[in-house]
Amino acid sequence: MLASRRILLIIGGGIAAFKTLDLIRRLRDRGASVTPVMTRAAEEFVTPLSVSALAGEKVYRALFDLTDEAEMGHIQLSRVADLIVVAPATADLMAKMAQGHADDLASTLLLATDTPVLLAPAMNVRMWAHPATRRNAARLRDDGLRLVGPDEGDMACGEYGPGRMAEPGDILAAIEAALGEGPLSGRRIVVTSGPTHEPIDPVRYIANRSSGAQGTALARALAALGAHVVFVTGPAAVPPPEGVEVVPVETAGEMAAAVEAALPADAAVCAAAVADWRVEGASAQKMKKTPGGETPRLAFTETPDILARLAGRETGRPPLVVGFAAETEDVVANATAKRARKGCDWIVANDVSPASGVMGGAENAVTLVTTEGAETWPRLPKAEVAERLAARIAEALT
Known part of the structure; x- marks a missing residue:
């Protein structure tokens, strides 16, 4: 269903980052190519080696990497994809996007693109409910970005409520819908x-x-x-x-x-x-x-x-x-x-x-x-x- 589609996957720093490994596998199974980008915080939860092995692509990590920039500059990297997916989209990443900050590779790619963006928020329930996060989410929606989730459930921190990242199957369905590939498209x-x-x-x-x-x-x-x-x-x-x-x-x-x-x-x-x-x-x-x-x-x-x-x-x-x-x-x-x-x-x-x-x-x-x-x-x-x-x-x- 996603054959030849190009997905730029930005992995934020949250415990839900482990779910992105399953998401990469599902995307590859459906024929999509996945180019992974990891924030520095994301590397605290999943390793670049695991991400690269599943994606079959190198992992982009640093804004000022001469080798990466020589192979494919970050501006081009942000524009060759059919869809940019941010999973998990942490409160920090969402705040940067809403305010237009560009102080690392992930936020720079997101600011330098006109490619559609899909966010899968994931954070503590109180962070998701905070007025600042709610304002940022509303602004991002107004800017035309799509959100999938977050779901409600048990948190790794022991609390319960909305803030869990959507399951990989739900994110995959949202990706298909964003690309006009969902089975109910046009219905x-x-x-x-x-x-x-x-x-x-x-x-x-x-x-x-x-x-x-x-x-x-x-x-x-x-x-x-x-x-x-x-x-x-x-x-x-x-x-x-x-x-x-x-x-x-x-x-x-x-x-x-x-x-x-x-x-x-x-x-x-x-x-x-x-x-x-x-x-x-x-x-x-x-x-x-x-x-x-x-x-x-x-x-x-x-x-x-x-x-x-x-x-x-x-x-x-x-x-x-x-x-x-x-x-x-x-x-x-x-x-x-x-x-x-x-x-x-x-x-x-x-x-x-x-x-x-x-x-x-x-x-x-x-x-x-x-x-x-x-x-x-x-x-x-x-x-x-x-x-x-x-x-x-x-x-x-x-």
């Missing part, structure tokens, strides 16, 4: 995610415990495979992924309208936990509790059935419509019945009973229900569930 996919909030009055609403983590991970995985993702999200607890078209909504009605506006599409994945009911005639003013007063009685009406509407369209129906079924009992039987009732192609079913820890948690255990039957997957991190489902969607659309 438009609508993904709904998060809960909806249905107002009772201006300060109260009906909601559910969905964090939006699974839908967010799925949107990220589809984008990594090259899809143009329209991400219609309710008020989720997690931030939306980078590199997708984000449409924020609050209510089920707003979500239904946003999905309609996003069509036509090659696929629609309804991962949102949409409220089934809303309050009929929500109060325009805050409802007051008065001493001795009556308890208010709320009248409910159904919200739009987004999944059924999509699946039942006579014209403009996406070729693949995928729904989610959050169940607390008889998961497979209820999901199978839901697929038939809604008319969608697939249902991704999961057990969201409190004991499962799925709703709002970091892992998921799903069963994929299709016309061919039910396929139960092992319990996995939500990012891995998303990658599996994205790969199946790519299979179905290609």
